[in-house]
Amino acid sequence: MQQVQGPATVCMVSHDGTPPIPPEHIVQQVMDANGSIHIMTALPPPQYPNVPHQMGYPPPSHMPHHMFPQNPYHPPDGGGEVIPPQYTPHPYQPSYPYPPEQEPQRHTPNFHKIDERAEKTRDRLRNKLHTRQRDNCNASSPPTSPRRSQPSSPTAAENGFGRGGGKRRLRNSCSQEPDPHMGNHQPNSKDSLEVKRIKDILSSIQKPQVHNVEARSVKVSWSPPPLCMNGSGDPGHNHIDQSHFCYELVMSDKGKDGNFKVVYSGEKRECSLTDLRPGSEYHISVYALSDNIKGMTSEVCSFRTLTAPPETPAAPKLSNRTKNSLALKWMSPSDNGSKITCFILEWDEGKKGNGFREVYSGPQKIYKATKLTHSTCYTFRLAAQNDVGKSDFSPEVYCHTSGSPPPAPEPPKLVRATTTSLQLHWTKPAGADVEAFILEMEDEDTGYGFQPVYNGDDLTYTHKRLRRNSSYYFRLCASNSEGRSGWSEKVTFSTNPEKPGVPSRPQLKGRLHAQHFKISWDPPRDTGGTDITKYVLEMSSGKDGPYEVVYTGSNLEHTCDNLVPGGTYKLRVACVGAGGQSQYSESYSITTLPVIPGQCHPPKLCGKPKANSLQIKWAPPDYDGGSSPTEYLVDMVMDDCTSLEVYKGPEMECTIINLLPGRTYAFRVKAFNRVGGGPVSEPSVFTTGAGPPDAPSEPVLTCKAPTAALVSWQMPAGNGAEVIEYRLEWNCVDGTFSQLYAGQANSYEVKGLSPASYYYFRVQAVNSAGVGPFSPVATCQTPASSPSAVTTFQVVADETPENPASSLHLEWDEPCSNGEDILGYNIDIGLEGRLVAVELPVTDFILEGLLPDTIYRLRIQAVNRIGAGPFSATIKARTKPLPPNPPKLECVQCGHSSLKLRWTDGTKNADTKATEYILQMEDTRTLRFVSIFAGTNTNFKVNRLSEQTPYNFRILATNDAGEGPFSPIYQFITQKAPPPAMKAPKVQEVTDRTCKAVWMEVPAMRRDPILYQLQMAQGREARYQEVYKGPETSFTLQNLEPDTEYHLRVCSVRQCQDDPATPLVGPYSPGLTFHTRSKEQVVMETPRPVQEQPIERKELSDEQLVAIILASFTLLAIFIAFIIQYFI
Secondary structure: OOOOOOOOOOOOOOOOOOOOOOOOOEEEEEEOOOOOEEEEEEOOOOOOOOOOOOOOOOOOOOOOHHHOOOOOOOOOOOOOOOOOHHHOOOOOOOOOOOOHHHOOOOOOOOOOOOOHHHHHHHHHHHHHHHHHHHHHOOOOOOOOOOOOOOOOOOOOEEOOEEOOOOOOOOOOOOOOOOOOOOOOOOOOHHHHHHHHHHHHHHHOOOOOEEEOOOOOOEEEEOOOOOOOOOOOOOHHHOOOOHHHOEEEEEEEOOOOOOOOEEEEEEOOOEEEEOOOOOOOEEEEEEEEEEOOEEOOOOOOEEEEOOOOOOOOOOOOEEEEEOOOOEEEEOOOOOOOOOOEEEEEEEEOOOOOOOOOEEEEEEOOOEEEEOOOOOOOEEEEEEEEEEOOOEOOOOOOEEEEOOOOOOOOOOOOEEEEEOOOOEEEEOOOOOOOOOOEEEEEEEOOOOOOOEEEEEEEOOOEEEEOOOOOOOEEEEEEEEEEOOEEOOOOOOEEEEOOOOOOOOOOOOEEEOOOOOOOEEEEOOOOOOOOOOOOOEEEEEEEEOOOOOEEEEEEEOOOEEEEOOOOOOOEEEEEEEEEEOOEEOOOOOOEEEEOOOOOOOOOOOOEEOOOOOOOOEEEEOOOOOOOOOOOOOEEEEEEEOOOOOEEEEEEEOOOEEEEOOOOOOOEEEEEEEEEOOOOEOOOOOOEEEEOOOOOOOOOOOOEEEEEEOOEEEEEOOOOOOOOOOEEEEEEEEEOOOOOOEEEEEEOOOEEEEEOOOOOOEEEEEEEEEEOOEEOOOOOOEEEEOOOOOOOOOOOEEEOOOOOOOOOOOOEEEEEOOOOOOOOOEEEEEEEEOOOOEEEEEOOOOOEEEEOOOOOOOEEEEEEEEEEOOOEOOOOOOEEEEOOOOOOOOOEEEEEEEOOOOEEEEEEOOOOOOOOOOOEEEEEEEOOOOOOEEEEEEEOOOEEEEOOOOOOOEEEEEEEEEEOOEEOOOOOOEEEEOOOOOOOOOOOOEEEOOOOOOEEEEOOOOOOEOOEOEEEEEEEEEOOOOOOEEEEEEOOOEEEEOOOOOOOEEEEEEEEEEOOOOOOOOOEEOOOOOOEEEEOOOHHHHHHOOOOOOOOOOOOOOOOOHHHHHHHHHHHHHHHHHHHHHHHHHHO
């Protein structure tokens, strides 16, 4: 082994056996993160064919065999960064490596010398690499040859295979680029054969399969490459795991020879491709990867996406406009695989919010809308349509027709004025197209004249940042695309002055009194630009009382009088100027001097009086004199007009004891505050309590009616107090008494009782002392009476009687009989004023003999042995109407193939919406009537009729009551059909003075002969004149003028045999224009004897035309099916 110090020329070879680098190539050094140096070259265009590395070819003839090494170099597998893909060479790999024993001596090519700085860097990095390899390297045998003596790493790998563990394994690495194979280590031939076998396995992958092809997406799947090819198992492949293979899917949309791009990379064997173009052909292929080994691509699989509706077109553009027309043009969008058949243009007819209507449909890309209104905005939108469907509409485009400049608008008006702004409003000139308004303002203080302040389409503008209390001049004009109007009249508006500032807080002036004081204040510092006109003084009594105005004037002081002593008042002041009223000043609080309290209210009894004590209470005086009361004095007035103090203290209630029962006492109260005592109140008289009264005697019961009874009793002893109330209780059946009456009377009439029922009564007395015991119980039985009123009375709607137009089915619930059985019922018919008796105790009845479609007011009453009970509530019921009469049928329009019929309603005041009509026509073959119309309309048009043929019709009306009778049979006859329109005539044998006119023959109609009427006009504006009328199909025109323009037209005339005086004239054919020859042309032309044989044209019949059309469509369908079967 020879160690070279310093720069040296070495032989450079690649890892896969490419030829040595020619001397003219440039050498570059690339260093990775581990400090390893990789020497790269810039490859010039090769001088020999570029053969794919998967295939083996002999080396070029101009290169010696010894330049191709037999084993590629593999870099150390140290986890470092790989060489970037732009530096990875695409080598040439021979198919026959040289064995080691036959390897010829290599020749060292000449390279460019590396400079001294690069050499030092290389030596430093090489020493660092050797030190790291020495630390990581395991013990190995000494090299036996110079080739094996080169430094290598025990973990070095070739295409993902390592030799340190004894057993090779396949690495998964889809995301990494292939490792750069640059260096001086060469593995043995066994590893190269293993790499080749793996490449062959990866290259055996089948082409991908396509599923679920749609317009913009497709699903692709593929199978993994088989490990055993040609059915032979290889035990050396047992260590390969197919689940660790990675796959890359490439796709081209420009043919099989186009540029393929990677669209998927991963371990899955299927993917979905989206965002494809509809109706486009794509080509896909897949290849497999394992570690850094890449197989050949599979066969190309081609497919075509489905077609789709066109893309949304761009908005149409305005190419030209006038006052009454708009010219639009547009571009064709992508057709998505199906040719665009037509464009659909819609507009709103110049009516915003009225929806869109189709205005054009065709293949052209331009359209001109005419007969429009000037100065009008029209909205358009565009859509494209192909055989698949219609695209979405384009964005809306707004186009305006031309117009004239608007007239001068009215001057602006003032809406609102403030201290610094003016809000102006103006109106749009009537009937004018205005796109913008220009507002100008003049400020005399600046001297600049009118200046624009607003330009826009709004009708309101607020100009701000103005001076307060100043005048400004304004004028206005309108403009559109055609120009600007004149200026309006000049108007003047002024800003408002500002509010004055806040005056000073009010202050007390002079001495404070109990009922008045004087207040003063100072004017504000800022008067708002104007003089102060007045001051407003407000005063509030109490803490949260409302403020009230007490003074308005120009003085700076005011005396407040008629005040409450000891009251607290708040005062505030504001000033008023031309700009308005200022804010109020800070409030000033002041309290007047107090006085003695006022007279108290008379005391009141608290609770019920007892036999020997009374508890009384009182309220404080209405006026406390400005100071709250501190104590109260209560005295009792004796019979000799003397008083006795019974209580003194701060409380407002007391209990007076040691009183005699049943005695009357008078009491007074007096209040004291910090100033002194007030006057005494008026005396209150109270009486001590007494005992409860005795029980009354047994009540006396008297029945006045089946539903009423009178209860009376005697007054009991009061036991020291008068009876103030009696309480009467009663019991019906259940044995529980309830209060019926409470009052001072000693009798009570009970009403609302049930007939033939038992009732129980008792009574007790109440006085001021309490409630006495109950009296003995009294029993009473009421007599029987007539039945009660019927509560439920209704008409049964689900059970219709036999004749619903003259009867009603009634139903009710049986009422209470009140002690006697019900014998029958009486039904009152309010409209007729008669009473229908139902003699059986039933709960339903059919009321007959009524008028159809009539509203009745009905009520019912029950009858027993006592008599008839009250009537029930009145109900309204309506009988059903009779079936409607047939309407009158008439023919309002008669044609040769149709009849328009109209009929009028035969029933007066009928609901036309609820009435339906059935129109029938007699079949001329079966002589039976067949319904041809059923509905609520009152007219119908019968089509597809024969000419001059009578038809019979009849009609009936139906509603909720049923179907009415048929009308009489009406007969209407169709008219004769005019002859059809003819084609334009033809001219033959045109000379300077004559020509021959020829036209098509019209067949006879129902044996009526056909005549022809030929008209001619000379010049463009001349009127047509009849030149021939007869049965022939040609006519020779004589006495024409040379070199003159003529116009011809022809029509057919049906000569009716039954009415020859009124022939039927058909429409004229399109006009034919021709020129007679000039005399010079006639002289210059050489006459040629031409024998013309008349060619008889035989027109095809309708059956022959139908057969030809059916045959054409059949052949076209067969041709399309053939194309779909073999080409799609």
